[in-house]
Amino acid sequence: MEMPENIFEKIDGGGELSIGETAFLLGMQEKSGMEILFRKAYAVKLKNVGNKVYLRGLIELSNICEKNCYYCGIRKSNTLNKRYMMTEEEILKAAIWAYENKYGSIVLQSGERTDETFINFIENIIKNIKKASGGKLGITLCLGEQTEETYRKWFEAGAHRYLLRIETSNRELYGKLHPADHSFDKRLKCLELIKKTGYQIGTGVMTGLPFQTFENLAEDILFFKKMDIDMIGMGPYIPHKDTPLGVRALHENFDKKYALELGLKMIAVTRIVLKDVNIAATTALQALNDKGREMGLMAGANVIMPNITDTKYRAAYQLYQDKPCLDENASLCRECIKKRIEETGESIGYDEWGDSPHFRSRRNDKN
Ligand code: SAH
Numbered sequence: 001m002e003m004p005e006n007i008f009e010k011i012d013g014g015g016e017l018s019i020g021e022t023a024f025l026l027g028m029q030e031k032s033g034m035e036i037l038f039r040k041a042y043a044v045k046l047k048n049v050g051n052k053v054y055l056r057g058l059i060e061l062s063n064i065c066e067k068n069c070y071y072c073g074i075r076k077s078n079t080l081n082k083r084y085m086m087t088e089e090e091i092l093k094a095a096i097w098a099y100e101n102k103y104g105s106i107v108l109q110s111g112e113r114t115d116e117t118f119i120n121f122i123e124n125i126i127k128n129i130k131k132a133s134g135g136k137l138g139i140t141l142c143l144g145e146q147t148e149e150t151y152r153k154w155f156e157a158g159a160h161r162y163l164l165r166i167e168t169s170n171r172e173l174y175g176k177l178h179p180a181d182h183s184f185d186k187r188l189k190c191l192e193l194i195k196k197t198g199y200q201i202g203t204g205v206m207t208g209l210p211f212q213t214f215e216n217l218a219e220d221i222l223f224f225k226k227m228d229i230d231m232i233g234m235g236p237y238i239p240h241k242d243t244p245l246g247v248r249a250l251h252e253n254f255d256k257k258y259a260l261e262l263g264l265k266m267i268a269v270t271r272i273v274l275k276d277v278n279i280a281a282t283t284a285l286q287a288l289n290d291k292g293r294e295m296g297l298m299a300g301a302n303v304i305m306p307n308i309t310d311t312k313y314r315a316a317y318q319l320y321q322d323k324p325c326l327d328e329n330a331s332l333c334r335e336c337i338k339k340r341i342e343e344t345g346e347s348i349g350y351d352e353w354g355d356s357p358h359f360r361s362r363r364n365d366k367n
């Protein structure tokens, strides 16, 4: 495709990109074009959110899941997985470690469960983490689709952010990636409920999915904008051999370099369009390249989620293959991440929640 006229000048002037122009940027393959794009996105990031990187300690508390997403390594039907659930004590210990190491906030993530026992377990954990940190440690939840009542219960217990990726904003593509009983409308509805409850809201998509077009991704960015999203967590789709979609993608020769570049371009264009949101450089980038997350920071991301899950559980929580740092404990990870971020020239926002300016202005609008 030919370069639309003056596309980079349009970015500099803050002009609105069309779907065609956005798709063009995402599809660019020339190194020189990508480098310009990343530089422009980095400038937009500096201007709108600064060069501070916020850390969210990621606790993968259980790989038990009721769902069967075709892409995910911990899907219910993957019988090869040994299932685990961390104890309350273990989760609390990890959270306190994050607090003492000045991470500012944590993310509780797991497979999806909607039973009473689980709901109460999480409510209790949130309360205890809040108590143990004198209310200071921020808590983000990434626990899938729940009822309005459950979202409210967890919010009232003290969680203040919720991440639920839409995975793709294209209904048809969503249908190809999930069994028939996984509803796109329900996921959409959940995002609305999360927002209504009062959480800072995060969503995102996987990039490089089978069947996905650059136009689909351009529409995803528009979707983030329309939904008035505060935080974005996106990452490259990485095949897992024990999943229906993974078998297919691996057969078609999954290209790591291509997947990484597409993931980075998506971060960059999202930063250029949304400007003042928080964007995570996710671990999936690091799975494709040792420096993937640092590259994400240079392409416009400003959040990193270091894994603080006990190493004994990590191998069993593989959403995709070749997950990095399976044997690196939280302390090693802390040093490693500090060094990596410092090498990029960015600074670390220790002991800060690091809310996005977008959330702050959304809240002020309401008052
Ligand atoms: N069960 C919750 C949270 C855990 S899954 C939920 O689904 O919302 C967290 C994210 O992992 C998903 O949103 C999905 O985008 C991502 N994921 C799953 N399988 C993946 C794969 N093979 N490659 C990359 N990301 C994947």
Ligand code: SF4
Binding pocket: 065, 066, 067, 068, 069, 072, 073, 074, 075, 076, 110, 111, 112, 144, 319
């Ligand atoms: Fe379960 Fe989330 Fe994986 Fe889907 S993506 S199978 S809901 S853990």
